[in-house]
Amino acid sequence: MxxxxxxFCSSNAKHPxxxxxxxxxxxxxxxxxxxxxxxxxxxxxxxxxxxxxxxxxxxxxxxxxxxxxxxxxxxxxxxxxxxxxxxxxxxxxxxxxxxxxxxxxxAREAEKISFAFRLYDLRHTGYIEREGLKEMVLATLREHELDLCLSIDAVEAIVDKTLQEVDLKGDGKIDEEEWKDLVAKNPSLIKNMTxxxxxxxxxxxxxxxxxxxxxxxxxxx
Incomplete structure (x- = not known):
């Protein structure tokens, strides 16, 4: 974003x-x-x-x-x-x-949190699942050209640690309420939503x- x-640069609309x-x-x-x-x-x-x-x-x-x-x-x-x-x-x-x-x-913070959740819900299941979370971690690392700095094992460890801390229900995925709790503790997660x-x-x-x-x-x- x-x-x-x-x-953003000035020009004339042809048919607003x-x-x-x-x-x-x-x-x-x-x-x-x-x-x-x-x-x-x-x-x-x-x-x-x-x-x-x-x-x-x-x-x-x-x-x-x-x-x-x-x-x-x-x-x-x-x-x-x-x-x-x-x-x-x-x-x-x-x-x-x-x-x-x-x-x-x-814009209301609740809207940003919900939008970010849907952004990470890659398969439209209503959850952030483990594989989806892993893909997003890898994508973020690639965006900042850090993907070569971490091994796959290190990425797996990041994903496992995140799920361990956030997945309070222990079902192997993050629901919207768990996501809200995570953002409340880590506001920087939605920094790019502004x-x-x-x-x-x-x-x-x-x-x-x-x-x-x-x-x-x-x-x-």
């Missing part, structure tokens, strides 16, 4: 959503209507990079958040899956805004403050 933040759609998305998220307009510029850039069809395709999304790298990344793949809430293989604008809302500094730049996105698009069609009453809500 750090790389996704770099995609209607004001009513802006208002609905603003009402459902922490974003103001002006901020939704700003996000549409980013969405336009991402959705037109390969196929200009008003959808963000998987290849575009992965390239954006990996800063142009074509290297496969499990975390990035899982992020795309969660952004693609309708499971159509592409990300629509509404899905894009609602998912990014989770990363807003003012993008500070989302608080000031209209600063990257100053023309929205002047040119927005939003009534003045909406600007100061």
């Amino acid at each position: 750090r790389s996704l933040a770099r995609c 959503p209607k004001f009513e759609e802006h208002a609905i998305l603003a009402d459902e998220t922490t974003f103001s209507v002006n901020e939704v307009e700003a996000l549409y510029i980013l969405f336009e850039q991402l959705s037109s990079s390969a196929i200009d069809d008003d959808f963000i395709h998987k290849e575009d999304f992965l390239l954006a958040i990996s800063n142009g790298s074509s290297k496969q990344n499990l975390l990035s793949e899982r992020l795309f899956d969660l952004f693609d809430a309708k499971r159509k293989g592409v990300i629509e604008f509404g899905e894009f805004v609602r998912a990014l809302h989770i990363f807003h500094p003012d 993008l500070p730049c989302l608080r000031d996105i209209t600063l990257a698009f100053p023309h929205f403050v002047v040119e927005s069609e939003v009534p003045d009453s909406e600007l100061f809500r």
Whole structure:
């Protein structure tokens, strides 16, 4: 997600959503209507990079958040899956805004915890299972280029120790309540669930403050 933040740059939307759609998305998220307009510029850039069809395709999304790298990344793949809430293989604008809302500094912590849990629930079972946990540990190590520093046995030991500490029910997997307890003890686990730049996105698009069609009453809500 750090790389996704770099995609914010000013340009003109070719066909921005209607004001009513802006208002609905603003009402459902922490974003103001002006901020939704700003996000549409980013969405336009991402959705037109390969196929200009008003959808963000998987290849575009992965390239954006990996800063142009074509290297496969499990975390990035899982992020795309969660952004693609309708499971159509592409990300629509509404899905894009609602998912990014989770990363807003003012989003509720409970939403961030739940989103992170689903991120690690690789097989959509409602649990973080041992093999899934191992895959995520390896993916995290690869992302930071540390995968060559630890042997497979060391990774297995990390996974076993984590399960021993977190799996209070002793069923070999982590449920959502156990995950919440783990995050409460280790808040850094959801640190990457917050993008500070989302608080000031209209600063990257100053023309929205002047040119927005939003009534003045909406600007100061």
